[in-house]
Amino acid sequence: MTEIAEPVRESVRRLRCALFVDFDNVYLGLRRLDPAAAAAFAQEPGHWLASLETGTDADGDFARRFLIRACYLNPSAFSEFRPNFTRAGFTVVDCPSLTQQGKSSADINLVLDAVDALAAPTRYDEFVIVSADADFTPLALRCRAADRRVTIVTASPAASAYRSVADAVVTADQLVELVGTPEAEAPAATNGGAGTAGGTAKRQTAHAASPARRAVLRFVRAADRPAGGSTVAQAAMTADPSLRSDWAGAGSFSAWLARDVPEVATASNFVWDPKRFSEADLPVSGSVDLPPLQRQVVAVTDVPNLPTERYRVLLETLAAEIKAHAFDRAETTRRVRDACQAAGEPIGRGSVNTVVTGLLLAGLEPDKHPPAKAIATTWADNVVGLCRGARMDLSPADVAAIRAWVGGGLAKG
Template structure:
């Protein structure tokens, strides 16, 4: 019999996956029922997508795969998970209010894994439930990597405690097979890595690089990242998959060189380093009034101006007729339409708005007027503020509604609160 490899010689990062089935399933159902079905019936597909690494050395071996579900409601999905190599733990409702025992079972198993002989290096928790914040804190204290897979609104403290977060829209893309990236490009790290002191030599210029460099060098100042990304994608549509292997737009810009700099601040900026620096970026205070700045800092609502939000809803009203039910194509189309209208908005910001509309119960399946979309989104923002325990006076509430709705509700005072 072949002797097993010593632990240090086994390929891949030793990882553990803990899935709060009920939480993820209900979250995905509100966002994309088709993706929800794939999550429940084909866990092997998306687990392998998250396990794949770069050049093999960063791939993951899920030594532990646990799924916690309520057997009274979701027992029909058990065979799919056991067949995919998951250990399924029944967590029936133990109270009259329907609260299951998932939290305590998941935490106990995770703590056992943390202190186990396998020395798990990275913990994945598939749940948007902020009750797991303390668990993630324990992982960090033990110097273990943590990744949260969210299928719903994520509390700020929970998000910040994790090393990386697979956002709802990115998880939906993985489930729908429209994201070929590994976890390195799907998960969103807490900080954008700074470019190395010695920048790499530029590669042979592609059409997208030539377009970017020419555009930035002729600009009168730093340019919004969304506008630069739109021009690059127009010049080279193949970059849409994973930005030439860089995964993210910012990482792609950082490796170009040629005195082009990038900052993720305020939704992203690109500039000619020979003429400008980070000090030339617009001051946040001039872009964001006090109430917006507070909300953005606490709730993760995109840092958009009122005019940008207004354009998102106007573009969404138009594009919903062309891409009903297709979240991936819809977000691209809305992003491109906003750029064309002179109000550049990143695709991540558009996805955040679409996600919020889903939580507000808006079916993105047909034509909806912009004011109706703005009203639903504003309700979602108000709910995010409520969950974050933010309190406002009447004047601040009015300012919130005017900003979040892009001014589309100004003719209907208090409409968002109805």
């Protein structure tokens, strides 16, 4: 007799949300980073909107209901995408250029509408701001002061002050994944053979449907670095309090992960997505004691905490890689990571990805096979720009020290 597993019932919080999209900022940022992702963002807003409708945090799973969906775009440049957002249920606000420099009125229109929403009779639990523009920091602060959850979605580096105000941040890399075609969640791996199909299949079904498994996968896949094991364990127990006793028979958190969530990797009390990170990305691996100026730059801009000689290896390896192979962001970062580690340098994929992303957003054209010095100069320019955007007070000597450091001694100027 075939046994049918009962559906898993779980309590899901429902958030009333207001969504505000700074189209020009996001589309242009994505286009520099990944043209295909930019096209998907503009042509299929309903797809990524549906992806945003569910999520998880330290308090468990939640579902968003977007009561306000507003998109602000420059019609003279992007009118072709207007019908796509209208079809997805957005109110599209035309924000034409008002100055000779091409500055549109998107930011002020967005802020005014958001402040109106804060004062509306309907209480919006969350404000989702889709823009990397740090000019929205005061708006985010205003929302937090009114005890509203704030999520920002960015397509390019956002100032640390802007990110720190938010309860959640969807980074550029996460947005690229969000607008792409979602991969079906893989079932839990098994060691059983054909003779164990009956009971094992039932257990696998239960594990795959586990709210704790889903919570861990969401948490780890959304993390911008390897996550602490205790934090991930707390997310699992919040989603399924019954795990607190003996981890569903596994005995420990690590054993439960190995059995029920084999897609993640673990070591040294950290958990991460092996598609994006490796052990070289762990805080305890490859970290260095930098001088005070460089430590401040790392803290403010989130650039990799690497010494000069490792930056040099990374940049020279990247130059050699894009000369030898056609550029593909995911594959290129993986091959550069592998080559650096083969050379004995503990440089993680997260560090490589940060540098490659910064270079693309700074305008580097990999298809033109720039030499290592040109790549280093572009990267150094980008880092100095991030520092100035964060309002760091830099002397000429500071700028020279930063350029020599992150440029691996290769950057011009």
